[in-house]
Amino acid sequence: MNKSMYLSIGVITMILGVMLAVQFRTNRFIEQSVPADRAQELQVEYSKLEKDIRKFDREIEDLTYKLEQAKKGQMQAREAIQDELKKARINAGLVTVSGPGIEVVMDNPPSQSRRNSIFIIRDVDLLRVVNELWGAGAEAVSINGQRMISTSEIRQAGSFININLERIEPPFQILAIGSPEKLKSALEISGGLADYFKDLGIVVKIQSHSSLTVPAYSKSLQFNYAKAVWKG
Amino acid sequence: MRPKPFHLALALVGLVLGILLSVQFRLTTETMKTPQVSRVQAMAAKVNEARSERDRKQEQVNKMRADLDKIAAGAELGPLRVDLTAARIEAGLAGVTGPGIEVTLNDSNMAAKPGENPNLYVLHDEDILRVLNELRAAGAEALAINGQRVLATSEVRCTGPTILINRNQRLTPPFVISAVGNQDNLANSLKMRGGVIEYLQVFGIQASVKKVSNLNIPAFSGVISFDYAKPEAEVRNNQ
Structure with a gap:
């Protein structure tokens, strides 16, 4: 074998070595990167x-x-x-507000079919609808004229439902101000609340409005226990 | 020319070289697709900076509101101040302190039996909604979950094992719900027969109620702004 042959093999091995090193570094680099x-x-x-x-x-x-x-x-x-x-x-929520939004009307199954359906709308159902509306960015919500404020309850009391300690009766008219598309699709998404209620025989009507008025909370606020603190 | 052993060796070296080259090439294109560590780190640093900037501004806003409150405390503005404080508490703009209860909720420690729905043993957004609702009905004056003030517009949403509240606050169990109000009323409303706690305990969900004589509930950590809802008076003025 002549010398030039050794030389060429030497060069090739060197390149191989360098490539291996680069390869190794790239591998480490990939492990470090973030999904x-x-x-x-x-x-x-x-x-x-x-x-x-x-x-x-x-x-x-x-x-x-x-x-x-x-x-x-x-x-x-x-x-x-x-x-x-x-x-x-x-x-x-102590001021009446207006704006675009949706109107949801929910009613118990009609009386002639009530025999087949034992289901009536309960507090939890309204609670879920309202929660869904807040989640979809609603800025103001009222049910049958009762504005939902941070201390508002929706509570079953026998066969009635109390909101803000006022008795409300079906049909329930829920008004929500916000983006009508977002609010509507949050309820109407397939497998969503509207579908669920319809399966139970509850009548649900959802309508977009370009302007709605949600009334103010009508009672006076009273704080007997909570005291404001200001952290400066 | 007869092939000599070193020809074979050369061919082998060439083969390895070729494979290395192609692997190298593929790896390089792949690396270009994943974001670089350094860039993500820079992003994370930016996020941290923005977070501390927001916290600073939050503090500034709190301080300015307090200053305004001091001004309102001046002699002739007394009644106005009472209204302002009440509205601010209701809106979640003011932190509050007072007696109340702390409810701690955690996922069930019972294992679902084969064939049972494991979903029943996990705490859901609806369970938290029920507890909040019950506390409101019992006259809670201010509420918070894991230190996040609950507003009228607060939603509670399950996202996997965590719960989302106030749009972007992700909370993990255990969930501690604080409520300022009449301690007995609040505690009894949850503990009563057929009440929420009994309902949750059927599924082994861990719920405990503790009376605290001096609860602190922070103000809402953000600014409330309405993009759609316009106050009635303003609408009239525009017309």
Whole structure:
């Protein structure tokens, strides 16, 4: 064998060695990388946080203005507080609101077929519908004129249902303000609540409206136990 | 030319080289498709930064609301302040403290028997809804789950083993529901015969009720804003 042959074999082995090393490193690199869905999750969280931050910025702007006004004098202070009160009342559901949304009417099975169906609408059913609507982004919900606020109950009392300690009777008319498409599809999704109720013989009618009015909570608020705390 | 042993060796080396090259090529294209660690780390850092920025802003907002409250406490604004505080508590804009109960719920520790629906032994969103509803009926004035304030618009949703509340707050069991109100009424409403706890315990779901004399319930960690609902007065003004 001549020398050039040894040389060429030597070169080839060297290249092989380098390639092996690169290969090995690439392998390690792949093990370190992250599945694509994790990265997407982060992206989603980030855009949610950004949205939150924008909302906070607006709130801070609003509060800064009110605080500045309040420092100017008694009159302005009163106005600023009144403004803030108005906002809190809207958030709390103490103000009548209007907007696009859907109307859901639910009724017990008609009396002639009631013999076949032992089912009547119970508190839990309404609770589930309302929960579904909140989940779909509803901003205000009322049932038979009773506005649902954070302390509102939907409770079976014998054969009646109480909401806000008021007795309501079927048919139940649920009004929800929000994106009509989103609200509607949340209930009508196949295998969803609307299907479930229809299978039980309950009459469910869902209608979109370009403008609805959801009444304010009509009673006065009373807090006997809860005291506000401000953390600065 | 007669093939010599080193020809064979050369052919072998060439073969290995070829395989290595193709594997290398495939791996490289694959790596390009998965996000790089460094990029994901940068993203995670961005998310963390945004989170702390949000928390900072939240604190600032809380402080400003407190300042406004102090101004309202000034002599002639007394009655206005009472209304403001009540509306803020109801809306979840103010943290509250007071006597109340803590309900702890956890998945069943019973194993489903063969043929039984294992779903029955897992805590569901509906169970939590029932407990919340029961507490509201018993006069709860403020509610929270695992430290997340429950608003009117709060939904409770099962997503796998976790529960989603207030849009993007994911909670894991055990779930601790805090309620400020009359302790006896609240506790009895859950514990009564045929009540929620009895119903849950049939399936072995672990529920315990503890009276706490000084509960702290935080304000809603976010800003409530309505995109669709417009207050009545404003609608009239626009027309």
